[in-house]
Amino acid sequence: MEAMTETTDRRPYRHLVxxxxxxxxxxxxxRLALGRLLFGETDRxxxxxxxxxxxxAARSAVSLATVYNTLNQFTAAGLLREVVVEPGRSYxxxxxxxxxxxxxxxxxxxxxxxDADIRIENLPEAPAGSRIQRVxxxxxxxxxxx
Amino acid sequence: MEAMTETTDRRPYRHLVxxxxxxxxxxxxxRLALGRLLFGETDRxxxxxxxxxxxxAARSAVSLATVYNTLNQFTAAGLLREVVVEPGRSYxxxxxxxxxxxxxxxxxxxxxxxDADIRIENLPEAPAGSRIQRVxxxxxxxxxxx
DNA sequence: CGACTATTTAGAATGATTCTAAACAATGAG
DNA sequence: CTCATTGTTTAGAATCATTCTAAATAGTCG
Numbered sequence: 480m481e482a483m484t485e486t487t488d489r490r491p492y493r494h495l496v497x498x499x500x501x502x503x504x505x506x507x508x509x510r511l512a513l514g515r516l517l518f519g520e521t522d523r524x525x526x527x528x529x530x531x532x533x534x535x536a537a538r539s540a541v542s543l544a545t546v547y548n549t550l551n552q553f554t555a556a557g558l559l560r561e562v563v564v565e566p567g568r569s570y571x572x573x574x575x576x577x578x579x580x581x582x583x584x585x586x587x588x589x590x591x592x593x594d595a596d597i598r599i600e601n602l603p604e605a606p607a608g609s610r611i612q613r614v615x616x617x618x619x620x621x622x623x624x625x
Numbered sequence: 626m627e628a629m630t631e632t633t634d635r636r637p638y639r640h641l642v643x644x645x646x647x648x649x650x651x652x653x654x655x656r657l658a659l660g661r662l663l664f665g666e667t668d669r670x671x672x673x674x675x676x677x678x679x680x681x682a683a684r685s686a687v688s689l690a691t692v693y694n695t696l697n698q699f700t701a702a703g704l705l706r707e708v709v710v711e712p713g714r715s716y717x718x719x720x721x722x723x724x725x726x727x728x729x730x731x732x733x734x735x736x737x738x739x740d741a742d743i744r745i746e747n748l749p750e751a752p753a754g755s756r757i758q759r760v761x762x763x764x765x766x767x768x769x770x771x
Numbered sequence: 772c773g774a775c776t777a778t779t780t781a782g783a784a785t786g787a788t789t790c791t792a793a794a795c796a797a798t799g800a801g
Numbered sequence: 802c803t804c805a806t807t808g809t810t811t812a813g814a815a816t817c818a819t820t821c822t823a824a825a826t827a828g829t830c831g
Contacts, residue, residue: 504808504809505796505797505798505808505809506797507796507797507808507809507810508796509809509810510809526787527787527788528786528787541810541811542810542811542812543788543811544788544789544790544810544811544812544813545809545810545811547787547788547789548789548809548810551789561712563709563710563711563712564709565709566707566709566713566714566715566818566819567712567713567786567787567788567818567819568712568786568787569712569787569788581751581752583755590752592749596747596748596749597745597746597747597748597749598744598745598746598747599743599744599745599746599762600743600744600745600746601742601743601744602742602743602764603738603742603743605727605764605766606727606736606766607770608768608769608770609729609766609767609768609769609770610766610767610768610769610770611764611765611766612765612766612767613764613765614762614763614764614765615762615763615764615765616745616760616761616762617760617761617763618748618751618757618759618760619757619758619759619760619761620751620752620755620756620757620758621755621756621758622754622755622756623754623755623756624753624754624755624756650777650778651777651778651827651828651829652828653777653778653779653827653828654827655778655779656778672818673818673819674818687779687780688779688780688781689780689819690779690780690781690782690819690820690821691778691779691780693818693819693820694778694779694820697820712787712788713787713788713817713818713819714817714818715818715819772831773830773831774829774830774831775828775829775830775831776827776828776829776830777826777827777828777829778825778826778827778828779824779825779826779827780822780823780824780825780826781822781823781824781825782821782822782823783820783821783822783823784819784820784821784822785818785819785820785821786817786818786819786820787816787817787818787819788815788816788817788818789814789815789816789817790813790814790815790816791811791812791813791814791815792811792812792813792814793810793811793812794809794810794811794812795808795809795810795811796807796808796809796810797806797807797808797809798805798806798807798808799804799805799806800803800804800805800806801802801803801804801805
Protein backbone atom coordinates (compact mmCIF):
# COMPACT_ATOMS: atom_id res chain seq x y z
CA MET A 480 0.00 0.00 0.00
CA GLU A 481 2.51 2.60 -1.04
CA ALA A 482 3.37 2.49 -4.69
CA MET A 483 2.09 4.57 -7.59
CA THR A 484 1.95 8.34 -7.44
CA GLU A 485 2.28 8.37 -3.66
CA THR A 486 2.62 12.08 -2.98
CA THR A 487 2.88 11.49 0.73
CA ASP A 488 6.25 13.19 1.15
CA ARG A 489 7.43 14.65 -2.14
CA ARG A 490 9.59 17.64 -1.44
CA PRO A 491 8.44 20.10 -4.13
CA TYR A 492 4.73 19.45 -3.55
CA ARG A 493 3.75 20.05 -7.14
CA HIS A 494 0.10 20.27 -6.35
CA LEU A 495 0.57 23.01 -3.78
CA VAL A 496 2.93 24.91 -6.06
CA UNK A 497 0.29 24.89 -8.76
CA UNK A 498 -2.46 26.05 -6.45
CA UNK A 499 -0.31 28.97 -5.37
CA UNK A 500 0.59 29.90 -8.92
CA UNK A 501 -3.03 29.77 -9.97
CA UNK A 502 -3.76 32.22 -7.19
CA UNK A 503 -1.01 34.51 -8.47
CA UNK A 504 1.20 33.78 -5.47
CA UNK A 505 4.85 32.90 -5.87
CA UNK A 506 5.68 29.56 -4.29
CA UNK A 507 8.14 30.85 -1.75
CA UNK A 508 9.81 28.80 0.94
CA UNK A 509 7.51 30.30 3.59
CA ARG A 510 4.27 29.79 1.72
CA LEU A 511 5.20 26.22 0.92
CA ALA A 512 6.11 25.47 4.51
CA LEU A 513 2.82 26.87 5.79
CA GLY A 514 0.89 25.21 2.98
CA ARG A 515 2.37 21.84 3.89
CA LEU A 516 1.36 22.28 7.51
CA LEU A 517 -2.13 23.40 6.58
CA PHE A 518 -3.02 21.06 3.75
CA GLY A 519 -1.37 17.94 5.07
CA GLU A 520 -3.80 15.29 6.11
CA THR A 521 -7.18 16.14 7.51
CA ASP A 522 -9.08 19.39 7.67
CA ARG A 523 -7.75 21.81 10.22
CA UNK A 524 -8.74 24.88 12.20
CA UNK A 525 -5.84 27.05 13.26
CA UNK A 526 -5.16 30.51 14.60
CA UNK A 527 -2.24 32.55 13.33
CA UNK A 528 -0.40 32.07 16.58
CA UNK A 529 -0.86 28.31 16.50
CA UNK A 530 0.41 28.02 12.96
CA UNK A 531 3.37 30.20 13.84
CA UNK A 532 4.27 27.89 16.72
CA UNK A 533 3.96 24.86 14.49
CA UNK A 534 6.16 26.31 11.81
CA UNK A 535 8.72 27.26 14.39
CA ALA A 536 8.63 23.80 15.95
CA ALA A 537 9.04 22.28 12.49
CA ARG A 538 12.19 24.35 12.01
CA SER A 539 10.61 26.21 9.08
CA ALA A 540 11.29 29.66 10.47
CA VAL A 541 8.56 32.01 9.35
CA SER A 542 7.86 35.36 10.95
CA LEU A 543 4.53 36.01 12.59
CA ALA A 544 3.86 38.81 10.11
CA THR A 545 4.29 36.35 7.27
CA VAL A 546 1.94 33.89 8.89
CA TYR A 547 -0.70 36.62 9.00
CA ASN A 548 0.00 37.71 5.44
CA THR A 549 -0.12 34.16 4.20
CA LEU A 550 -3.31 33.25 6.00
CA ASN A 551 -4.97 36.33 4.54
CA GLN A 552 -3.70 35.67 1.04
CA PHE A 553 -4.75 32.02 1.17
CA THR A 554 -8.17 33.11 2.37
CA ALA A 555 -8.51 35.67 -0.42
CA ALA A 556 -7.50 32.96 -2.88
CA GLY A 557 -10.17 30.62 -1.58
CA LEU A 558 -7.72 28.07 -0.17
CA LEU A 559 -8.85 28.86 3.37
CA ARG A 560 -11.92 30.18 5.05
CA GLU A 561 -11.94 32.47 8.04
CA VAL A 562 -14.22 31.51 10.90
CA VAL A 563 -15.15 33.99 13.59
CA VAL A 564 -16.59 32.50 16.73
CA GLU A 565 -14.89 34.41 19.48
CA PRO A 566 -14.18 38.07 19.88
CA GLY A 567 -10.54 38.87 19.29
CA ARG A 568 -9.34 35.65 17.67
CA SER A 569 -9.70 34.33 14.14
CA TYR A 570 -9.63 30.71 13.11
CA UNK A 571 -8.72 29.59 9.63
CA UNK A 572 -10.38 26.49 8.26
CA UNK A 573 -8.81 24.35 5.56
CA UNK A 574 -12.23 23.04 4.63
CA UNK A 575 -13.67 25.51 2.14
CA UNK A 576 -16.76 23.50 1.23
CA UNK A 577 -20.12 24.64 2.61
CA UNK A 578 -20.27 23.34 6.17
CA UNK A 579 -20.82 24.46 9.73
CA UNK A 580 -19.22 24.30 13.17
CA UNK A 581 -19.38 23.17 16.71
CA UNK A 582 -17.55 25.55 18.97
CA UNK A 583 -16.50 24.84 22.52
CA UNK A 584 -15.59 28.17 24.14
CA UNK A 585 -13.98 26.65 27.21
CA UNK A 586 -11.67 24.54 25.12
CA UNK A 587 -11.29 26.99 22.24
CA UNK A 588 -12.06 24.02 20.04
CA UNK A 589 -13.69 24.15 16.65
CA UNK A 590 -14.99 21.08 14.79
CA UNK A 591 -16.83 20.62 11.54
CA UNK A 592 -20.45 19.76 10.99
CA UNK A 593 -20.98 18.51 7.47
CA ASP A 594 -23.40 20.56 5.43
CA ALA A 595 -25.39 17.40 4.78
CA ASP A 596 -26.00 17.04 8.51
CA ILE A 597 -27.99 20.24 8.81
CA ARG A 598 -31.08 21.34 6.93
CA ILE A 599 -31.94 25.00 7.00
CA GLU A 600 -35.46 25.58 5.78
CA ASN A 601 -37.11 28.76 4.53
CA LEU A 602 -34.31 31.21 4.96
CA PRO A 603 -35.71 34.72 4.49
CA GLU A 604 -34.67 36.74 1.44
CA ALA A 605 -31.77 39.10 1.59
CA PRO A 606 -32.73 42.73 2.27
CA ALA A 607 -33.11 44.88 -0.85
CA GLY A 608 -29.81 45.78 -2.49
CA SER A 609 -27.95 42.80 -1.12
CA ARG A 610 -27.58 39.11 -1.76
CA ILE A 611 -26.74 36.15 0.42
CA GLN A 612 -23.09 35.28 0.25
CA ARG A 613 -22.97 32.43 2.70
CA VAL A 614 -24.67 31.04 5.75
CA UNK A 615 -22.67 30.16 8.86
CA UNK A 616 -24.13 28.05 11.60
CA UNK A 617 -22.22 27.91 14.86
CA UNK A 618 -23.41 25.46 17.47
CA UNK A 619 -22.04 26.63 20.77
CA UNK A 620 -21.21 23.95 23.28
CA UNK A 621 -20.73 23.84 27.03
CA UNK A 622 -19.34 21.18 29.33
CA UNK A 623 -21.66 18.55 30.71
CA UNK A 624 -23.80 15.88 29.17
CA UNK A 625 -27.39 15.88 27.98
CA MET B 626 -53.56 57.46 23.40
CA GLU B 627 -51.36 58.44 26.25
CA ALA B 628 -53.04 57.93 29.59
CA MET B 629 -52.67 55.12 32.11
CA THR B 630 -49.26 53.86 33.13
CA GLU B 631 -47.57 55.43 30.11
CA THR B 632 -43.93 54.83 30.90
CA THR B 633 -42.83 56.52 27.71
CA ASP B 634 -40.64 59.14 29.35
CA ARG B 635 -40.63 58.74 33.10
CA ARG B 636 -37.37 59.96 34.51
CA PRO B 637 -36.56 57.26 37.10
CA TYR B 638 -37.41 54.44 34.68
CA ARG B 639 -38.80 52.18 37.39
CA HIS B 640 -38.77 49.17 35.13
CA LEU B 641 -35.08 49.49 34.31
CA VAL B 642 -34.20 50.13 37.95
CA UNK B 643 -35.91 46.91 38.90
CA UNK B 644 -34.23 44.89 36.21
CA UNK B 645 -30.86 46.10 37.42
CA UNK B 646 -31.63 45.38 41.04
CA UNK B 647 -32.83 41.91 40.17
CA UNK B 648 -29.47 41.35 38.51
CA UNK B 649 -27.71 42.53 41.67
CA UNK B 650 -26.53 45.71 39.96
CA UNK B 651 -26.91 49.07 41.65
CA UNK B 652 -28.87 51.49 39.51
CA UNK B 653 -26.15 54.05 39.07
CA UNK B 654 -26.35 57.15 36.91
CA UNK B 655 -24.14 55.50 34.28
CA ARG B 656 -25.98 52.21 34.10
CA LEU B 657 -29.31 54.00 33.85
CA ALA B 658 -28.07 56.27 31.09
CA LEU B 659 -26.76 53.33 29.07
CA GLY B 660 -29.85 51.29 29.84
CA ARG B 661 -32.07 54.07 28.53
CA LEU B 662 -30.10 54.24 25.32
CA LEU B 663 -30.13 50.48 24.89
CA PHE B 664 -33.66 49.54 25.89
CA GLY B 665 -35.44 52.51 24.44
CA GLU B 666 -37.61 51.64 21.51
CA THR B 667 -36.71 48.87 19.14
CA ASP B 668 -34.11 46.16 19.32
CA ARG B 669 -30.61 47.36 18.78
CA UNK B 670 -27.14 46.12 17.84
CA UNK B 671 -24.32 48.26 19.14
CA UNK B 672 -20.60 48.12 19.65
CA UNK B 673 -19.00 49.54 22.79
CA UNK B 674 -17.54 52.41 20.83
CA UNK B 675 -20.90 53.28 19.29
CA UNK B 676 -22.67 53.30 22.63
CA UNK B 677 -19.91 55.41 24.10
CA UNK B 678 -20.36 57.99 21.32
CA UNK B 679 -24.09 58.01 21.85
CA UNK B 680 -23.82 58.52 25.56
CA UNK B 681 -21.33 61.31 25.03
CA ALA B 682 -23.59 62.95 22.45
CA ALA B 683 -26.51 62.66 24.85
CA ARG B 684 -24.48 64.53 27.46
CA SER B 685 -24.51 61.52 29.78
CA ALA B 686 -20.76 61.40 30.26
CA VAL B 687 -19.70 57.81 30.78
CA SER B 688 -16.16 56.57 30.41
CA LEU B 689 -15.33 53.99 27.79
CA ALA B 690 -14.20 51.58 30.51
CA THR B 691 -17.63 51.84 32.09
CA VAL B 692 -19.33 51.19 28.78
CA TYR B 693 -17.34 47.98 28.48
CA ASN B 694 -18.02 46.99 32.08
CA THR B 695 -21.69 47.70 31.71
CA LEU B 696 -22.10 45.84 28.46
CA ASN B 697 -20.40 42.82 30.00
CA GLN B 698 -22.47 42.98 33.16
CA PHE B 699 -25.71 43.36 31.22
CA THR B 700 -24.72 40.41 29.09
CA ALA B 701 -23.92 38.28 32.13
CA ALA B 702 -27.30 39.26 33.57
CA GLY B 703 -29.08 38.17 30.42
CA LEU B 704 -30.20 41.66 29.45
CA LEU B 705 -27.99 41.63 26.38
CA ARG B 706 -26.49 39.07 24.10
CA GLU B 707 -23.07 39.28 22.53
CA VAL B 708 -22.86 38.61 18.81
CA VAL B 709 -19.56 37.89 17.10
CA VAL B 710 -19.57 38.24 13.35
CA GLU B 711 -16.35 40.05 12.63
CA PRO B 712 -12.86 39.55 13.93
CA GLY B 713 -11.91 42.20 16.44
CA ARG B 714 -15.29 43.78 17.13
CA SER B 715 -18.18 42.69 19.33
CA TYR B 716 -21.81 43.64 18.86
CA UNK B 717 -24.32 43.63 21.68
CA UNK B 718 -27.90 42.78 20.86
CA UNK B 719 -30.81 43.95 22.98
CA UNK B 720 -32.91 41.09 21.67
CA UNK B 721 -32.18 38.13 23.93
CA UNK B 722 -34.79 35.80 22.50
CA UNK B 723 -33.64 32.96 20.25
CA UNK B 724 -33.10 34.48 16.83
CA UNK B 725 -30.51 34.89 14.10
CA UNK B 726 -28.77 37.53 12.01
CA UNK B 727 -28.09 39.02 8.66
CA UNK B 728 -24.67 40.57 8.56
CA UNK B 729 -23.44 42.99 5.93
CA UNK B 730 -19.65 43.23 6.25
CA UNK B 731 -19.29 46.24 3.99
CA UNK B 732 -21.78 48.22 5.99
CA UNK B 733 -20.95 46.71 9.38
CA UNK B 734 -24.68 46.26 9.70
CA UNK B 735 -26.41 43.60 11.73
CA UNK B 736 -30.15 42.87 11.52
CA UNK B 737 -32.39 40.29 13.10
CA UNK B 738 -33.93 37.23 11.55
CA UNK B 739 -36.75 35.97 13.71
CA ASP B 740 -36.29 32.45 14.97
CA ALA B 741 -39.65 31.56 13.43
CA ASP B 742 -38.27 32.46 10.01
CA ILE B 743 -35.67 29.74 9.99
CA ARG B 744 -36.08 26.01 10.45
CA ILE B 745 -32.98 24.04 11.31
CA GLU B 746 -33.57 20.35 10.83
CA ASN B 747 -31.63 17.38 12.17
CA LEU B 748 -28.86 19.11 14.01
CA PRO B 749 -26.23 16.51 14.96
CA GLU B 750 -25.77 15.65 18.62
CA ALA B 751 -23.19 17.41 20.71
CA PRO B 752 -19.87 15.58 21.01
CA ALA B 753 -19.52 13.41 24.12
CA GLY B 754 -19.01 15.36 27.31
CA SER B 755 -20.68 18.51 26.03
CA ARG B 756 -24.13 19.86 25.44
CA ILE B 757 -25.55 22.39 23.01
CA GLN B 758 -25.84 25.78 24.56
CA ARG B 759 -27.16 27.73 21.64
CA VAL B 760 -27.20 27.83 17.86
CA UNK B 761 -26.21 30.97 16.00
CA UNK B 762 -26.98 31.41 12.34
CA UNK B 763 -25.27 34.27 10.55
CA UNK B 764 -26.34 35.00 7.00
CA UNK B 765 -23.55 36.95 5.39
CA UNK B 766 -24.58 39.49 2.79
CA UNK B 767 -22.84 41.26 -0.07
CA UNK B 768 -23.85 44.19 -2.22
CA UNK B 769 -25.84 43.58 -5.35
CA UNK B 770 -29.24 42.10 -6.05
CA UNK B 771 -30.33 38.56 -6.73
C1' DC C 772 -25.10 61.15 58.89
C1' DG C 773 -21.43 57.48 58.56
C1' DA C 774 -19.37 53.33 57.40
C1' DC C 775 -19.11 49.80 54.17
C1' DT C 776 -18.95 48.13 49.75
C1' DA C 777 -19.84 48.65 44.87
C1' DT C 778 -18.79 51.48 40.99
C1' DT C 779 -16.42 54.63 38.07
C1' DT C 780 -12.51 56.31 35.89
C1' DA C 781 -8.02 57.78 33.79
C1' DG C 782 -4.42 55.80 32.22
C1' DA C 783 -1.50 51.91 31.69
C1' DA C 784 -1.36 47.24 30.00
C1' DT C 785 -2.50 43.43 26.95
C1' DG C 786 -3.29 40.80 22.83
C1' DA C 787 -4.32 40.22 18.22
C1' DT C 788 -3.46 42.10 14.04
C1' DT C 789 -1.66 45.39 10.56
C1' DC C 790 1.70 48.62 8.84
C1' DT C 791 6.37 50.35 7.40
C1' DA C 792 10.44 50.41 5.15
C1' DA C 793 14.45 48.02 4.28
C1' DA C 794 16.62 43.52 3.11
C1' DC C 795 15.90 39.62 0.29
C1' DA C 796 14.35 36.19 -3.14
C1' DA C 797 11.76 34.55 -7.35
C1' DT C 798 11.28 35.33 -12.18
C1' DG C 799 12.04 36.05 -16.92
C1' DA C 800 14.68 38.50 -20.51
C1' DG C 801 18.76 38.65 -22.58
C1' DC D 802 23.91 32.47 -15.93
C1' DT D 803 23.27 37.37 -14.77
C1' DC D 804 20.83 41.27 -14.10
C1' DA D 805 16.89 44.03 -13.48
C1' DT D 806 12.37 43.99 -11.99
C1' DT D 807 8.92 43.13 -9.04
C1' DG D 808 7.02 40.39 -5.32
C1' DT D 809 7.97 38.74 -0.59
C1' DT D 810 9.68 38.62 4.02
C1' DT D 811 10.73 40.59 8.26
C1' DA D 812 11.73 43.15 12.65
C1' DG D 813 9.86 46.37 14.96
C1' DA D 814 6.70 50.06 15.48
C1' DA D 815 1.88 51.21 15.27
C1' DT D 816 -3.03 50.42 15.84
C1' DC D 817 -7.33 48.87 17.66
C1' DA D 818 -10.43 46.75 20.71
C1' DT D 819 -10.60 45.39 25.15
C1' DT D 820 -9.18 44.61 30.02
C1' DC D 821 -6.72 45.82 34.15
C1' DT D 822 -5.19 48.75 38.11
C1' DA D 823 -5.58 51.50 41.78
C1' DA D 824 -7.38 55.62 43.47
C1' DA D 825 -11.50 58.62 43.77
C1' DT D 826 -16.45 58.54 44.11
C1' DA D 827 -21.11 57.29 44.92
C1' DG D 828 -24.93 53.93 46.52
C1' DT D 829 -26.95 51.69 50.52
C1' DC D 830 -28.35 50.62 54.90
C1' DG D 831 -28.09 51.05 59.78
